[in-house]
Amino acid sequence: MTPVEAGMLGQVALLAAAVTTALLVPSDRWRSRVSGILCALLATGGVVTGAIALTGGRGSLTIPTALPLDPLVLSPDRLGGLVMVIVSVVGVLASLFGIGSARVASASRTAWASMAVFLFGMQLVPAATDVVSFLLLWEIMTLGSTALLLAHHATRGTVASALVWYSAMSQLSFFFVLAGLAVLAGATGGTGFAALATLDPASWQASLAFVLLLLGFGGKAELVPLHVWVPRVLPEAPGHVAAAMSGAMVNIGVYGALLVCVRFLPNGPAWWGVLIMVLGGVSALYGILQASVASNLKVLLAYSTTENMGLVFLGLGASVLLRGDHATGAADAALLAALLLMVSHAVFKATLFLGAGAVARSTREMNLDRLGGLGSRMPWTAAAFGASALGAAALPVTSGFVAEWMLLQALVHGSRVGGEVVSVTASVAMPLAVAVIALTAGLALLTFVKAYGIAFLARPRSEKAKQAREVPIIMRIPLIIGATVVIGLGLLPGPLAEALASAVGPAFTPDVRTIGLAGVDARGIDVVLDPTTFVALAVLALAPVLAAILVSSRRHPTRVSALPWAGGGSRLRPRMQYTATSYAEPLVRVFDDVLRPTRDVEVTHVGESRYLVERVHVEQTVSDVIETRFYRPVLDLAQRFGILARRAQNGSIHRYLSYSFLALLAVLIVVSL
Amino acid sequence: MFASVFPQLIGLCTGALLLTSALMVWRHSLLASIRLLSVQGFALAALVAVIGVEEREAEVIIVSVLVVLVKGMALPWVLAHETRATTRTDEAPRLNPTAGLLTVALLTILSYVVASRLLSGDTSISAHAAPIGLAMVLIGFLLLVTRRQAGSQLIGFLVLDNGIATVAFLTSGGVPLFLELGISLDVLLVVVILYVFAGRMRNKFGNTDIDQLRKLHD
Known part of the structure; x- marks a missing residue:
């Protein structure tokens, strides 16, 4: 038995242990402790297994089935190992944080059992090497997260509607993934990943499968237009669950896209790259715009995930496009940038959500307009949140900075190789992408200055914020670890980039070296960065x-x-300070056409006077344009169709019998023709 | 001697089956329908016995006795007992008798057309009579669709079941005893359950018009 096999079996055993204890331990407090530790161990198992697979360890678990398909084989390769490490690290942080933060609903039997199932599914999706086991684990992951959120429906009414959106969107993206993989399997005649990779990327089946898979995986990665569940679900989830979903689960979507672009259909046509870039660019811009005007801290972080994933896909798309144009150096750098961004996003977004969870626990308030002054009251949380916010705003010396720097370098060097223009598409797409990233980076800076400044600096804007206290030590540990990793990865980009470059092999071999004090040297485009x-x-x-x-x-x-x-x-007085809403007001005005905010100003006058004002009530809400303009009409249409269909189903047994009778007659008539 | 009479006997039995089915569509009275059902049960048993004698299999003869007991006597008795005790109104079907008989004719033609396609290779006498079974299935279904009372629905269901049995006997030359025993018990059980159910309906609503059961939808 190889270490990888032992690691995967160990994860299965730990899953069984975690679920059993979650179901058996009677008291909430002890359940949180025991299950939290077991979940953390389960995730640690993922970290170890993934790390061994990333460094070249091999091993496979084969599950025999009675289906007429290739056998189910779990065997992580280097790329799978990398993703396994990323999601498991986030899993460890989230589980540790959950020990301290889980209360009432999130400490229930359902919550802890499904947390273990969720983590297990996420950690083993990257190990799947055939379609059936991939889809099976994908569904385990989705169902685990759904049940995890469902545990909260008793405490808040909004959870139910958020979950309906989540389930519908998950199933939609599952459908796309299923259809895409089915097309691939149909065209190649096998269900193993090795068989799928034999399809010619120039064929129409490849293009169809590519579009379907891109939509499916993009949905999991919270890209526009399948992102609508994100701002609804993540604010309802407790901090550690949101961290696991937004920090880890989105990476499975990216992993899927990487599978398509690196493993199944490498060297696709140029328009694939353009399509990914458009999807990514639109998501990045839309996500950060919504984040910049959000005043709920968790909504802000949720939209910021859409932005970061947009950038990851932008990098991936650029690499596909440039590879088609034979600008291999820049293509490799763009791919590497996408991976760097995925890694850094996982860490900083998990830490940010954990920080938001700490704030929620101390103040029971997520509206930035009522927070403030938490920096002096919760110094550890503030420090960790601040460091991760630096990462999210892509400022030096964090991992986010390294990733965006690499992405910009790849795009800047991408349109020309040795002074020659590589292609018209690339020379139009690259400057546009640079502009998108520049705007995104600027808005991200504003957004996180707002998130940190309004929540942690200045004076408390409400009584709850005034009485906030630092969270217990078990919750501080994952925050500090997260923040340290954010800074650490930013200071050591060289070894990180080398590890990432080895993960996409053997198909692609990005040429990066460690230089100076753990600096990175991307030799394909001749750029060097040495932050240390x-x-x-x-x-x-x-x-x-x-x-x-x-x-x-x-x-x-x-x-x-x-x-x-x-x-x-x-x-x-606290009322004299900037609030999150007033801080974002200029942005709302500038991007009025895109955001379409609804404002409600209500002025109460003193007595009969028109000039003396007693109070002014201003309310501004920014709704998701894609939801109101795209999904609402579709839903309304479906509703109208449903009303029509109800007429056919009026509950009369005679009518139902007639339907079967007519169907039988129709079959007989068709047979006799 | 028997070989020369065999086709006529098969024709007689299947003719009785089709006639009773058609008469059930025509008659509105529940009790009359039950009597017809009993006759149909005897005709089916006779058909099975004829096939048994032709093929010289004792097991098939036992099956025919079983069919007489269950379909000719037990089921009609259960139905009649319950109906006499409770029913006051006759059936008011959704299709008038003339239209009903026309539909029966059309369904019979359809089943002959279908069977001629399905069994085109088979020239045996019993296969030649198989369309009657199919016609009975369709007529049973027609009864189910057009009758309002729970009791009449049950009769439609039994005609449908008889049709399936007829096709089975004619095309496979007899059904194994155990299978027939299982199916008969199943049908008996379904009838008893449905009758209990109909009794509860009557206690609750005062009648058994299933048109009133409309709450069963979203």
Whole structure:
């Protein structure tokens, strides 16, 4: 038995243990502790198995079936190992956090049992090497997450409607994936992944399968237009569940897209790349626009996931397009950038959601307009959230920065190879993509300045925020680990990039090396980034300055400072501060046509006077345009059809009998023709 | 001697089956229909016995006795007992007798057309009579669709079942005893359950018009 096989069997055993204890332990508190630890162990099993597979370890579990198909084989390759590591790391963080944060509904038997099932499904999807086991584990993952969310329906009424959206969208993307894989299997005559890869990418079956699979996996990765469940479901989920869904599950969608573009149908035609880029670019822009105007912290983070996944797909699309144009160096760099972005997003988004979960636990408030001043009350959470927000805003020295830097470099170097224009499509697409990323990056910066600044800085805007207290240590540990990984990956991009480059082999071999102090050298496009050296130099240069400032500050007595415009008194009230809504107001005005906010201003006058105002009530809501413009009409049409269909099904037994009778007669008549 | 009479006997039995089925569509009275059902049961048993004698199989003869007991006597007795005790109104079908008989004619023609396609290779006498079984299935279905009372529905169901049995006997030359025993018990059980159900309906609503059962939809 190889280590990988032992690891996968160990995960099965841990799943059984976690589900059994979740069902048997009677008290909520102890259930959270025991099941949380078992879930964390289950995820750790995934980390170890994935890491061994990533470094080249092999092993397979074969499940015999009676179906006339290829056998079900679980055997992670390097790419599968990478994805397994990513989702499992997030799983470990989420499980640890859950030990401390799970209460009432999220500490119930259903919640912990389905958490284990969810993690198990996610960790083993990347191990599947045939269509049936892939779809089976995919559904285990989806059902696990659905049941996990369902555990909360008793406490909040909105959960039910959110879950309907989630289930419908999951099934829609499952349908697309199923149809796409069926087309591939039909065209190649096998259900093993190795058999699927024999299809010629130029054939029409390949194109059909590609479009279907892109839609399906894009739906799981929360891309527009299948993202509508995201802003509904994630705010309803407790922090650790949202972290597992938004930090880990989306990566399975990306993994699916990578399977298509790297394993099944490499070297596809150029329009595939353009299609992926358009889907990714639109998602990135739309996601960050919605995030920038959201005032619910979890909605903001949820839309930010759409944005990041959009960027991942943008990179993937650029790599497909450039590979078709034989700009291999830039194509490899774009693929690498997509992988870097996937890794960094998983870590920072999980940490951000855990931070939001900590805030929710301390304040029971997710509306940024009522938060504030948490930085001094919850210093650990604030530090971890801040570091991850830096990552999400793609600022140095975080992993997010490295990823976006690599993506921009690939796009900038992509349209020309050795001074020659590679193709007209590329020379139009690349500058456009750069513009999209630039706008996205700017808006992301604004968004996370808002998220961090309004929630953690300034003064508390409500009583709940004022009484917030730091979360217990078991919840702080995953936050700190997450933040450390965000910064650590940003400081060590070289080894990370080498590991990622090895994962997409043997089909593609991006040429990257570690240079300097764990810096990255993408030799295909001749660019170098060494953040550690940069930081070390900066520290060396700034150390004397800092020392001088410290020394001089010792010499002078401390000054008492007061706000000058408050006349010496500190009468600054929380109501005078910027709120999330007012901060985003300029953006809402600029992007009015896209966001279409509804504003409701209600002025109450004092007595008969037109000039004296007693109070002004302003309400602004930004709805999801795609939901209202695209899904609503479709749903209304379906509803109308349903009403028509109800007329055919009026409950009369005679009518139902007549239907069968007529059907029988029709069959007989057809037979006798 | 028997070989020369065999085709006529088969024709007689199947003719009786078809005639009773058609008469059931024509008659509205529940009790009359039950009597016809009993006759049909005897005709079916006779058909089975004829096939048994022709093929010289004792088992098939036993099956024919079983058919007499269940379809000729037990089922009609259960139905009649219940009907006499409770029913006050006659059936008011959705199709008038003339239209009903015309439909029966059309269904019979259809079944002959279908059977001629399906059994074109088979020239045996029993296969030649098989369309009658198919016609009975269709007529049973017609009764199910057009009758309102639960009791008449049950009769339609039994005609349908008789039709299936007829096709089975004619095309396969007899059904194994155990299979026939199982099917007969099943049918008996279904009839008893449906009759209990009809009795409950009558207690609850005062009649057994299944048109009133309309709550069973979304």
